[in-house]
Amino acid sequence: MFQIHGVLDLxxxxLAIIAFGMSIWALVHALRTPARAFAVAGKQTKKLWTIILGFATLFSFASAVGYFGIGLGQLNIFAxxxxxxxxxxxxDVKPAVSQTGKGGNSGPYGPW
Structure with a gap:
């Protein structure tokens, strides 16, 4: 028999796995970006963003493994x-800090 709850759980x-991947991608980018780039772009500090994204990765991981019986086990406010x-x-932040340091030798038609 077809069970709707099984499909919804899947x-x-x-979605929780995708959220976990997205959180890891953001955290790795924040860790690899120099702290100066955040200040130049006018964004919050690197330390604050790594703390926020660290907790985001933790909560999204707990939500993802919750479907195996450990962790939070449900869609909640933290996820x-x-x-x-x-x-x-x-x-917002990644495009702004990625533009830092790309000035260099550029002419009217691009870099040379």
Whole structure:
């Protein structure tokens, strides 16, 4: 017999895995970016972003493994906040800090 709860659990588990990957991607980028780039871009400090993204990674991991019987085990406010924090970093902060230091030798038609 087809069970709707099994399909929904699978969908939420896949979404939790995607959220965990997104949090890891944001955390790794924040760790590899120099602290000066955050100040030049006018964003919060590197230390604050690594703390926020560290907690986001922790909560999204707990949400992802919760479907195996350990961890939080359900979609909750912490998992949603983790996705929001990683999304803000990837959509707003990452492009701003990535532009830092790319000035260099560029002419009117590109770098030379």
């Amino acid at each position: 969908i939420f588990w896949i 949603i906040a983790a996705v929001i924090a990683a999304g803000i970093y990837l959509a």
